[in-house]
Amino acid sequence: MAKNYKKVVVGGTFDKFHYGHRKLLETAFEIGEYVEIGVTSDAFGVLKGDIDSCQVRMNNLNNFFKDYDNFHIIRLDDKYGPTIYVDDFDAIVVSEETEPTAIEINQIRVDKNMAPLDIVVVSFVLADDGIPISSTRIRKGEIDKKGNLV
Numbered sequence: 001m002a003k004n005y006k007k008v009v010v011g012g013t014f015d016k017f018h019y020g021h022r023k024l025l026e027t028a029f030e031i032g033e034y035v036e037i038g039v040t041s042d043a044f045g046v047l048k049g050d051i052d053s054c055q056v057r058m059n060n061l062n063n064f065f066k067d068y069d070n071f072h073i074i075r076l077d078d079k080y081g082p083t084i085y086v087d088d089f090d091a092i093v094v095s096e097e098t099e100p101t102a103i104e105i106n107q108i109r110v111d112k113n114m115a116p117l118d119i120v121v122v123s124f125v126l127a128d129d130g131i132p133i134s135s136t137r138i139r140k141g142e143i144d145k146k147g148n149l150v
Contacts, residue, residue, distance in 0.1 A: 003030075003033045005032045005033065005090035005118070006033050006034065006088075006090055007032060007034045007036065007089050007090055008028045008031060008034070008035050008090065009035075009036045009038065009081070009083055009089045009092050009093075009117070010024060010025060010036075010037055010038070010092065010093040010094070011039070011081055011098075012040070013045050013048055013051060013057070014039055014060065014061060015048065015051040015057060015139075016135040016139060016145060017057070017060045018133050018135065018138060018145040018146070019133055019146055020095070020125040020132065020133045023125050024093060024094075024095055025037065025064075025065075025093075027093050027122050028120075029065075029068065029071070031091065031120060032090075032091065032093075033070060034070050034072075035070065035072075036071070036074065036082070037061060037071055038073075038076040039057050039058050039061065039073060040054070040076045044076060044077050044079075045057075048135075048136075051135070051139075058073050061073055079101050083109070087115070090117065091117055091120055092105065092119055093122060094119060094120070094121055094122070095121070095122055095123075096121060096122075099121050102119045103119070105117065106119070125147065126147065127142075127143045127147035127148070127149065128143070128148055128149050129143075129149060
């Protein structure tokens with residue numbers, strides 16, 4: 001499959017690494033020659049509740065993508081990360097939930113005379129009950145990482 005973009009960015013908390021995260025990241029790798037993955041820092045991620053440490057979440061991603069060599073993982077201390085400073089990103093991969101942040105990023109980029117990013121929206125992966133898989137639902141014990149009801 002031909003890569004549409006040279007450098008793609010994707011970000012998230014990636015707690016309880018689940019099928020929704022996989023779909024988001026696999027999309028980024030399908031369309032990008034190089035993928036920068038932002039992972040919310042402990043300080044920023046604490047807003048989400050009781051989550052695994054940033055180091056654990058980054059290690060999970062490194063393990064999942066151990067056969068890839070075309071990515072870099074960074075810590076995110078805010079919802080924009082490097083997208084509002086680094087000019088060479090071509091696209092951003094987001095979920096339906098985070099699309100508004102990508103729109104904000106593009107507005108900031110345009111205001112700074114940077115090219116806007118192509119926004120690639122990945123639809124939610126639904127659990128067996130038809131409700132999106134989420135880390136929150138997994139932490140609550142409603143579903144597992146594949147979306148099976150517990």
